[in-house]
Amino acid sequence: MSRDTTTPLTAAAALFDLDGTLIDSEPRSQELWRRLFAAHDLAITPALLASLSGRRSADVIAEHLHRFSPGLTPDDLRRDLRRLDEETSLPEARLMRGARTLLNRLRNAGIPTALVTSGGLKYATRHLARLDVADHFATLVTADDVTHGKPDPEGYLLACSRLGVDPRQALVFEDSAAGIRAARASGAACIAVGNPPPATTSETLAVVHDLADTPEIRRADGKAYQDQATPRRGEASP
Structure with missing residues (x-):
């Protein structure tokens, strides 16, 4: 699902995974x-x-x-x-390269953002607060909110429901095979971050190593991504 990355993207919402996507954890x-x-x-x-x-x-x-x-x-x-x-000798998580720049771009474009993580609420809020990005997110969907974790699309469908957007108009940022498959199964488009598993890159619009290199994103005009699958609950992409 490759595309011309010089052409601006459109999205009604941007949804972020946490670990390996928004933070280097x-x-x-x-x-x-x-x-x-x-x-x-x-x-x-x-x-x-x-x-x-x-x-x-x-x-x-x-x-x-x-x-x-x-x-x-x-x-x-x-x-x-x-x-x-809780052990202090564990490596500390940091923001991924370009994360703050991209979040500010999305805010300036009027595009709401949500976090969809496999971590718990306490874990997510602690890292977002410590890295001073919590106020960018309109809603958080954590492991505590879903019955089925990634690669099931439940978390992404729930985030879109909370934001009041069609999943086919959402743009997801993910780094893992499970996350990319969850995004695609929800009907959303996906940008892969970092070094995703090679087998999943054909399921994404683009791969970025620095979030600041994400193509321009404009607020959606009501049209869904035409090549996205119909959202389906309880089913992940093969």
């Missing part, structure tokens, strides 16, 4: 999972780490619970994860 996230697995004497491979990107911790824990000692519950592991997340 991947080193912190990966170290957190490494420490959780190590605390339970389990090895974790680079491939396994990569497969966890963009997903809710509850979904990851449910999928890998069988690897941990019998008798441990998802609540036990979530408590361990929260405790580890």
Whole structure:
């Protein structure tokens, strides 16, 4: 789904993933999972780490619970994860390059923004406040708001519903395979950030390494992206 990136985009809303898209938190996230697995004497491979990107911790824990000692519950592991997340030796998350510039451009263009993250509300609000970008977002959709995490489109559909926009007029910024598939399944267009999995780049309008390099975005005039799929609940792109 390549396009001429010199032509301005139109959008009724811009929706951002948090980790790896708006903030550079991947080193912190990966170290957190490494420490959780190590605390339970389990090895974790680079491939396994990569497969966890963009997903809710509850979904990851449910999928890998069988690897941990019998008798441990998802609540036990979530408590361990929260405790580890408080360790001061973890890498600190920073804004992605160009993030503040892009957010200011969207504000000046009158385009509302939302955050759609696989993290919890406390996690998201802490980082947004610390990095002084919280006031850019009209609504936050977190892991606490959805039944099905990415790659299910529920979070993006909910954000569009809260903003009162057609998902086919929304523009999503994502970095992970799960997030890109969630965006596409919602009917939205997607810009990939950083180094997305190669198999997903054909599903995006463009790939940017610096958010400030995003093509110009103008407020939508009421027309949906013509090549987007019809929004569908509970189904992710293959």
